Amino acid sequence: MPDGALAVDGAGRVAYSGAYAQLPRDTAPADIVDHRPGFLLPGFVDTHIHFPQTFCTDSFGGGQLLDWLQRCIFPAEAKLADPAHARRVAAAFCRRRIEVGTTTALVFGSAFPHAQDALFEESLRAGLRTVSGRGIQTVGPDAAAPLLTDEGTAITLTQQEIQRWHAADTGDPATALLHAAVVPRFALSVTSTTLHALGELYGSVRDTGVYFHSHLSENLSEVAAVRESHGVEHYLDTYDGPHSLLGRRSILAHAVHCTDHELSRMAETGTSIAHCPTSQLFLGSGTMPWRRVTARGVNVALGSDVAAGDEWLIPRVANDCFKVHMSEPAHAACSIPPAELLFAATLAGARALDLESRIGNLDAGKEADFIVVDPQRQSLLPERLAQIDADDAERVLFTLLMGMREPSIVEVYVRGRRLTS
Numbered sequence: 001m002p003d004g005a006l007a008v009d010g011a012g013r014v015a016y017s018g019a020y021a022q023l024p025r026d027t028a029p030a031d032i033v034d035h036r037p038g039f040l041l042p043g044f045v046d047t048h049i050h051f052p053q054t055f056c057t058d059s060f061g062g063g064q065l066l067d068w069l070q071r072c073i074f075p076a077e078a079k080l081a082d083p084a085h086a087r088r089v090a091a092a093f094c095r096r097r098i099e100v101g102t103t104t105a106l107v108f109g110s111a112f113p114h115a116q117d118a119l120f121e122e123s124l125r126a127g128l129r130t131v132s133g134r135g136i137q138t139v140g141p142d143a144a145a146p147l148l149t150d151e152g153t154a155i156t157l158t159q160q161e162i163q164r165w166h167a168a169d170t171g172d173p174a175t176a177l178l179h180a181a182v183v184p185r186f187a188l189s190v191t192s193t194t195l196h197a198l199g200e201l202y203g204s205v206r207d208t209g210v211y212f213h214s215h216l217s218e219n220l221s222e223v224a225a226v227r228e229s230h231g232v233e234h235y236l237d238t239y240d241g242p243h244s245l246l247g248r249r250s251i252l253a254h255a256v257h258c259t260d261h262e263l264s265r266m267a268e269t270g271t272s273i274a275h276c277p278t279s280q281l282f283l284g285s286g287t288m289p290w291r292r293v294t295a296r297g298v299n300v301a302l303g304s305d306v307a308a309g310d311e312w313l314i315p316r317v318a319n320d321c322f323k324v325h326m327s328e329p330a331h332a333a334c335s336i337p338p339a340e341l342l343f344a345a346t347l348a349g350a351r352a353l354d355l356e357s358r359i360g361n362l363d364a365g366k367e368a369d370f371i372v373v374d375p376q377r378q379s380l381l382p383e384r385l386a387q388i389d390a391d392d393a394e395r396v397l398f399t400l401l402m403g404m405r406e407p408s409i410v411e412v413y414v415r416g417r418r419l420t421s
């Protein structure tokens with residue numbers, strides 16, 4: 001919209017969004033802030049990001065996923081056993097999210113309950129929306145030993161985290177900024193019996209709005225190891241037992257190497273994919289087949305997957321998304337329309353988190369999560385935008401989303417509250 005206006009009411013809701021000329025007089029607030037020639041965008045939703053890996057982007061692991069986990073990630077995550085370090089990581093994580101305009105995130109947690117306490121406390125202090133759960137590991141290589149517990153402890157700690165943090169800020173999941181999740185690291189970090197027990201636990205809390213989050217079919221060696229150790233034909237079957245962990249608040253990261261059966265099950269259960277192209281480039285994981293996956297009706301939202309993804313800024317992830325799918329082989333190649341890229345960065349994430357009625361765009365009635373983007377903070381971006389007819393929304397949006405970098409994000413709001421200084 002070339003000359004738009006956004007009105008936010010005292011409760012932090014969008015009272016009006018639309019043309020400035022039609023801004024109703026009675027909703028015209030006392031303070032009118034003129035951001036021209038800036039842009040207002042919905043806050044970004046990152047559906048897959050690892051908080052204990054805040055200091056780990058661009059770690060050289062000398063190989064793909066399983067090597068990188070053992071050499072870089074498990075040792076780095078073990079350091080959060082120190083509460084002071086965990087607190088520093090949590091504070092840095094929340095600061096960084098504000099810098100890049102990620103107002104909502106599904107956060108893959110630490111194994112350590114004190115680190116999860118630090119994350120939720122810092123998120124609440126910062127005013128961010130956060131869904132998270134401790135990373136559950138009951139089996140793994142030597143490097144993972146400090147992160148492991150037995151199965152009984154895993155279940156107990158997960159139950160305790162849900163009781164302590166799910167909707168802890170308001171007491172009501174329908175209004176809360178904080179939500180809890182059940183998060184086994186991946187099928188290789190837990191046994192079939194642990195997944196069964198987690199399925200029972202999830203069945204007992206899913207009606208209260210608790211989430212399920214894990215990784216799925218990221219890397220071919222991982223897929224082969226899962227099939228071998230769990231004796232399944234399809235990786236997804238490990239999460240889809242008699243007490244299925246799939247559903248409308250279930251989000252699986254990657255899904256690069258899925259079978260048609262798996263895509264159909266995700267579509268019919270309402271399970272979403274957190275698509276992480278930046279991470280898939282870094283670890284050489286392959287490319288999630290965009291056309292095939294979306295044609296099956298699976299909801300696809302973007303995830304940074306920090307730290308395998310080395311970009312926090314969701315538009316940079318959208319930029320990689322555009323490039324990798326344009327580069328898919330032959331008939332699979334596609335040029336994702338700008339509106340779909342924006343959707344994947346915002347409303348698809350809200351949908352994945354079952355928060356579509358509350359956030360994800362600037363519709364009147366939604367909670368006002370938005371960012372102010374000033375292209376003048378960035379060299380050449382104003383000139384590039386000036387080349388485009390201002391009424392050509394598709395082209396303006398494409399250049400803005402592909403070209404914007406962190407310096408252009410000047411203000412960040414969650415539920416009408418300004419988080420930037």
Ligand code: GUN
Pocket residue numbers: 050065069073185186215218279305308
């Ligand atoms: N699979 C299991 N753990 C991880 C992790 O930390 N990062 C990524 N990218 N994949 C995983």
Ligand code: ZN
Pocket residue numbers: 048050108215253305
């Ligand atoms: Zn991940």
